[in-house]
Amino acid sequence: DAMVIQNPRYQVTQFGKPVTLSCSQTLNHNVMYWYQQKSSQAPKLLFHYYDKDFNNEADTPDNFQSRRPNTSFCFLDIRSPGLGDAAMYLCATSTSLGVYGYTFGSGTRLTVV
Amino acid sequence: GESVGLHLPTLSVQEGDNSIINCAYSNSASDYFIWYKQESGKGPQFIIDIRSNMDKRQGQRVTVLLNKTVKHLSLQIAATQPGDSAVYFCAENGDSSYKLIFGSGTRLLVRP
Numbered sequence: 001d002a003m004v005i006q007n008p009r010y011q012v013t014q015f016g017k018p019v020t021l022s023c024s025q026t027l028n029h030n031v032m033y034w035y036q037q038k039s040s041q042a043p044k045l046l047f048h049y050y051d052k053d054f055n056n057e058a059d060t061p062d063n064f065q066s067r068r069p070n071t072s073f074c075f076l077d078i079r080s081p082g083l084g085d086a087a088m089y090l091c092a093t094s095t096s097l098g099v100y101g102y103t104f105g106s107g108t109r110l111t112v113v
Numbered sequence: 114g115e116s117v118g119l120h121l122p123t124l125s126v127q128e129g130d131n132s133i134i135n136c137a138y139s140n141s142a143s144d145y146f147i148w149y150k151q152e153s154g155k156g157p158q159f160i161i162d163i164r165s166n167m168d169k170r171q172g173q174r175v176t177v178l179l180n181k182t183v184k185h186l187s188l189q190i191a192a193t194q195p196g197d198s199a200v201y202f203c204a205e206n207g208d209s210s211y212k213l214i215f216g217s218g219t220r221l222l223v224r225p
Contacts, residue, residue: 031211033212040120040121040218041217041218042202042215042216042217042218043157043202043215044215045212045213045214048211048212050211055211090156090157092213094211098206098209098210098211099145099147099206099209099210099211099212099213100145100162102147102159102213104156104157104158105156106155106156107154107155107156109154
C-alpha cells in the first residue's frame with residue numbers, strides 16, 4: 001500500500017547529540033512536511049518542501065534543519081537536541097493540490113536524555 | 114504560541130450517545146477545514162473535511178458544521194462507540210494553499 005513511513009518509531013538521543021529522523025513516501029507527492037507535537041498539544045508545523053523548495057516557518061528554531069534528497073525521502077535533523085525538543089515528530093505529504101491531500105505518517109517519538 | 118503544561122479539554126460521553134466536539138478557528142481567510150482523530154502513539158487520521166462554500170457535510174456517523182460568521186467548527190459523532198475514544202483536532206489552511214494549521218485538541222472518552 002502506498003503510504004508515509006517514518007523511521008524509527010521511537011528514538012532516544014543524548015542531550016546535545018545530533019539526531020536525524022527519517023520519512024519516506026511511496027505516494028509520489030510533491031510536498032513533504034514536518035510537524036512537532038509535544039505532549040497534549042496540537043501538531044506544530046516546522047517546515048515543508050514543495051519539490052526541492054524549502055519553506056521554513058518563521059518561528060522554527062535554527063536547531064532544526066531538513067533535507068530532501070529526492071522525491072521519496074525527507075529528513076529532519078536536530079543539531080543539538082535539548083530536553084525541550086522531546087516530542088512526537090510527524091511527517092506528512094500532499095500533492096500539488098496542497099491541503100486537499102494531506103497524508104500523515106505514524107510519527108517518531110523522540111526522547112532526549 | 115504554545116502553552117507549557119497544557120491540558121486537553123475532555124469530553125466524556127456514554128456509549129451510544131451523540132458527541133459534539135467544538136473548535137474555534139483563528140484565520141478568517143481559511144477556506145478549508147479538516148477534522149482529525151489521533152489515538153495514543155499514532156499519527157493524525159483524517160475523519161472529514163469541509164470547504165468554506167459549505168456549512169454542513171456528512172460522512173458515516175460524522176457530521177461537520179461550519180459557521181463562518183463566528184469562525185466556529187464542530188464535529189458531531191452519532192452513536193459514539195468505545196473505538197471513538199481519542200484526541201480530536203480541527204485544522205485550517207489559513208491563507209496558505211499548502212499548510213494545515215492545527216487547533217487545540219479535545220480528548221473524547223467513551224464510557225461503556
